Amino acid sequence: MRKTGLAPIVDDRTTLLLLGSLPGDASLKATQYYAHPQNAFWRLIGRVLGQDLHALAYPDRVEALGVAGVGLWDVIASADRAGSLDAAVRTPEAADLNGLIAGLPRLKTVAFNGALAARNGRRSLGERADLTLIDLPSSSPAHARPFEQKAAIWDRLALTLR
Template sequence: MPTPSAPSLTGLAPVLAPATRILILGSFPGAASLAAQQYYAHPRNQLWPILSALTGEDLAGLPYAERLPRLLAHGFGLWDVLGACERAGSLDSAIRKPAANDFARLRELCPRLETVGFNGQTSGKFAPQFAAAGYRTVILPSSSPAHASVSFEQKLQAWRQLVNQPSL
């Protein structure tokens, strides 16, 4: 008997602006995010609390529609490395038939972009491509609730690399 195939899924539109300096790339939205059509919608995902700490503004406490313009005002953008895939559930390990987003116009859309942060190891596999394009890259511990073995404080410490540029 053939096994049923995983559903074919399409990701979310990028959250970018010409003033974006730091782009956070996840792998692909989880089921809760796709259902809500919101980045990092799972209530236990730590992305919004981390970004609140990095920006000094309670983004996590704002309604989603108000978070995005405030995030952009702080120079951050959000997107995923994959634009489509097949997956049952929310785990990156379940992703099949991945299709990368088209990053060819990124410099045109975000001329001030300097740093690309990868939210977890799956998206981090794309770091060499972005480093070769001249961006500073930082592979970060995943904000996903599936990575609960790393504490919020440990994650936040690592994520501070996005805003604390190394001295040249």
């Protein structure tokens, strides 16, 4: 089944862009990034920002990201995929990352949420002397690394927001 991602959440305050692969079924159904209750994204980025984003309603989460200069999108615009796992992605169509980035004058850092996002995103962006690119462990519950191990790596994002 062909699945199409969500619109980017960015504005002229965006200094850090977090890129996933393609939203899972729960996110697509809710039209909200990282909607699966077991996905650690909101707890991880909330920890980076020093806020309990997980406890907030989705619009308030998005607003907090914007205030902090954090944007969200995905590296895959659409793909054939049964279920929600990255391993099931087939015939991906790349998102126009360079087009999006061209409209973000304050952007300094792009971070990839998971291996598929990093692989595809780095392929799309190529070498960029103007941006810092960071690979992160996936926030997905399918990747069983303990939360604290993921958080220790994600915590480095705080340095990019200063």
